Amino acid sequence: MESQSVGQATGKIILMGEHAVVYGQPAIAFPFNGTGIRAFLKPANKNKILSSHYSGLLEDAPKQLNNLQQLTAHLQTDLHTPNFELVIESTIPSERGMGSSAAVAVAITRAFFNWVKHDLSQEKLLHYVNFSEKIAHGSPSGIDAATTSGSQPLLFRKGEPFETFPLNIDAFLLVADTGVKGQTRIAVADVAQRLTEQPQETMEKITHLGQLVLQAKEAIIKNQPKELGRLMTAAQKDLKNLGVSNARLDQFIQLSLNAGALGAKLTGGGRGGCFLVLCQNETQALAIQNKLQQAGVVSTWMQRLGV
Missing domain, CATH: 3.30.230.10 (Ribosomal Protein S5; domain 2)
Structure with missing residues (x-):
């Protein structure tokens, strides 16, 4: 022992x-x-x-x-x-x-x-x-x-x-905390309510999110970081339309995209919590990290993706 x-x-x-x-x-x-x-x-x-x-x-x-x-x-x-x-x-x-x-x-x-x-x-x-x-x-x-x-x-x-499946993509992922506790239960309940009130429109967004997931898997396997970034941003648009984003998340995500990120979206339940920023390389990730910290994110973490 x-x-x-x-x-x-x-x-x-x-x-x-x-x-x-x-x-x-x-x-x-x-x-x-x-x-x-x-x-x-x-x-x-x-x-x-x-x-x-x-x-x-x-x-x-x-x-x-x-x-x-x-x-x-x-x-x-x-x-x-x-x-x-x-x-x-x-x-x-x-x-x-x-x-x-x-x-x-x-x-x-x-x-x-x-x-x-x-x-x-x-x-x-x-x-x-x-x-x-x-x-x-x-x-x-x-x-x-x-x-x-x-x-x-x-x-x-x-x-x-x-x-x-293999994590085979040449990019950096930045995770940032908005500093606001996510509201998963409320967000899930609100999507269910939306599905009751607007069934066709809401289910179209949900189905589209599923299609984006399968495309993202292929982009990762084929090492297509720009495509993965596009898919992440498209998913964020659907999530925002489903009402599970919020003004703070939207602000930070748009700041990241304006700074040249390949893509950005919330992660988890939404209405706060964390969001993801896909970056071309470490230099870009550090630059965006700095801008987000200046804008008020509480914490950031970074991971090099790839083979």
Whole structure:
């Protein structure tokens, strides 16, 4: 057994297909290594956790950490480990649709298995992560677990197995936080209301978003960054027309496009939260990042895409 071990996980981004995925259309998500989590384990007299949300005895942790209490208990029993001190370091913002809770579970599970020097299959990893996610979210889709523990984009559709494909595009992706908490539940409810009131017009936009997702998959596989950027911007137009963008998102996205971005759109539930900017190269990404920071975005993260 190691004296100390570490487990890691990345964040996750929904690239295309938000909201439309609720109605059976495809969506694309992928691991985002611009953000990440590390979990450190070492022996201790009592089970303790040190994190930005809470530091102290695990048995006294607040209710929102119940999933981690149960996950670590499950791992400790299965792997016959001693009591531990768990330190969590994260650069993934919580409640921004970037897979924070799943990534924590991935990192912790990997840390436990590394601690006892046991092999960890993807299937076994997902068992533990989905166990934690069910406690945290009730009935998760499994998308966050699969993307934060994987290395390739996923195309997913409700009720169907995930399909992986290579991230093969020569570009940089900038993710920026508006500083306004997203309103996913309200946005989803409003789209449902719109579908009731304007069924044909609304379903046309939803179907179009699904078509853009499939085209985006091809653009990624064929290394067509300009085409991917065009598709992202077209998706943003549909999302705006569905009422899930807001003035702040629109302002930042237009600023990015005016600065020469290949494409830009919101990510996740909308009405705040984060947005994506596809850039030709690192120089352009840094320039747009600087303009967005001057305009008031709270945080930015960057990932080089490509083979």
